[in-house]
Amino acid sequence: MAILIGERPAQALWRDYLELTKPKVVVLMLITSLVGMFLATRAGVPWTVLVFGNLGIALCAGGAAAVNHVVDRRIDAVMARTHKRPLAEGRVSPTGALTFALVLALLGQALLLTFTNPLTAWLTLASLLGYAVIYTGFLKRATPQNIVIGGLAGAAPPLLGWTAATGHVSAEPLLLVLIIFAWTPPHFWALAIHRKEEYAKADIPMLPVTHGEHYTKVHILLYTFALLAVSLLPYVIHMSGLLYLICALGLGARFLQWAVVLYRGTRPHAAINTFKYSIWYLFLLFIALLVDHYLLLNL
Numbered sequence: 001m002a003i004l005i006g007e008r009p010a011q012a013l014w015r016d017y018l019e020l021t022k023p024k025v026v027v028l029m030l031i032t033s034l035v036g037m038f039l040a041t042r043a044g045v046p047w048t049v050l051v052f053g054n055l056g057i058a059l060c061a062g063g064a065a066a067v068n069h070v071v072d073r074r075i076d077a078v079m080a081r082t083h084k085r086p087l088a089e090g091r092v093s094p095t096g097a098l099t100f101a102l103v104l105a106l107l108g109q110a111l112l113l114t115f116t117n118p119l120t121a122w123l124t125l126a127s128l129l130g131y132a133v134i135y136t137g138f139l140k141r142a143t144p145q146n147i148v149i150g151g152l153a154g155a156a157p158p159l160l161g162w163t164a165a166t167g168h169v170s171a172e173p174l175l176l177v178l179i180i181f182a183w184t185p186p187h188f189w190a191l192a193i194h195r196k197e198e199y200a201k202a203d204i205p206m207l208p209v210t211h212g213e214h215y216t217k218v219h220i221l222l223y224t225f226a227l228l229a230v231s232l233l234p235y236v237i238h239m240s241g242l243l244y245l246i247c248a249l250g251l252g253a254r255f256l257q258w259a260v261v262l263y264r265g266t267r268p269h270a271a272i273n274t275f276k277y278s279i280w281y282l283f284l285l286f287i288a289l290l291v292d293h294y295l296l297l298n299l
């Protein structure tokens, strides 16, 4: 029998707090930080860095996401996609969510400082503030380029993984950041086209609302071209081998195909399908980087 707290089952409470951390987004981020870590070294990554480094990054990202829920609770309540969120429906209070965010962020920072290095802790803190304060608190309501600039925070995890393993920044992880940076606009604007009316209703200046669908589709196409080009650079600088090149070309060509289908407007549901594909794309591209890395090491 479920234990009741007031009118609510106790179990729903932890689920609400988990939802605040945007767990699926954070899991994909963790895959990119793990790949950053593994690609950074020829020798293995120490298990403490692997476990507590990634946990630290995940806790800080989850903390940033919880702040996003607090700041956005009023607009979340207006949009169909987000109106059932814990703060939008009042199941979690802003104070409760902010306390939770603070605990996650402090725990994350403590783990990073203890098991990795100050550089990783600083860069993670910058990403946390970049998303929670600069993107959510300011850019989101200020400019249709919000997600392009704010995308840097979400793109950081491969760099965070790399610095956690090595203690320094270098060109290779910055290339991985660049890949996610170029991926973010097609990822988000495809969804924004699908949800255009909701963003307009919430008065958020997303690109399809301010500049129309056609303009947004052209930009998705351009960024997808740029993404395909940038995704080939790991091969060009001999960071990755032939297996990665083939995967990057195949995955990129498919992304481009979706961007063209979306641009032409010939298929129903093209926008949401492009958004869904973008998630598979990033996941598979980073898996390809990892598999290729270990293949190269064994050759």
Ligand code: HEM
Binding pocket: 024, 025, 028, 029, 032, 081, 147, 150, 151, 152, 154, 155, 180, 184, 187, 188, 191, 279, 282
């Ligand atoms: C500023 C940058 C970004 C913006 C504006 C953005 C926007 C969004 C939005 C609005 C959703 C929600 C879709 C929904 O609720 O149906 C979403 C979903 C998702 N995003 Fe992003 N995103 C960004 C960066 C990233 C990054 C860097 C990653 C991972 C590396 C990522 C991974 C995902 C995943 C996995 C989902 C699906 C979540 C689910 O099904 O619940 N996003 N994104």
Ligand SMILES: CC(C)=CCC/C(C)=C/CC/C(C)=C/COP(=O)(O)OP(=O)(O)O
Binding pocket: 022, 025, 026, 029, 057, 060, 061, 062, 064, 065, 068, 072, 082, 124, 125, 127, 128, 131, 136, 153, 154, 156, 157
């Ligand atoms: C430390 C570190 C790596 C920080 C990164 C933090 C993080 C979780 C970034 C996620 C990016 C994202 C999902 C943006 C969408 O926000 P939105 O407010 O536009 O979307 P929403 O309407 O679904 O809330």
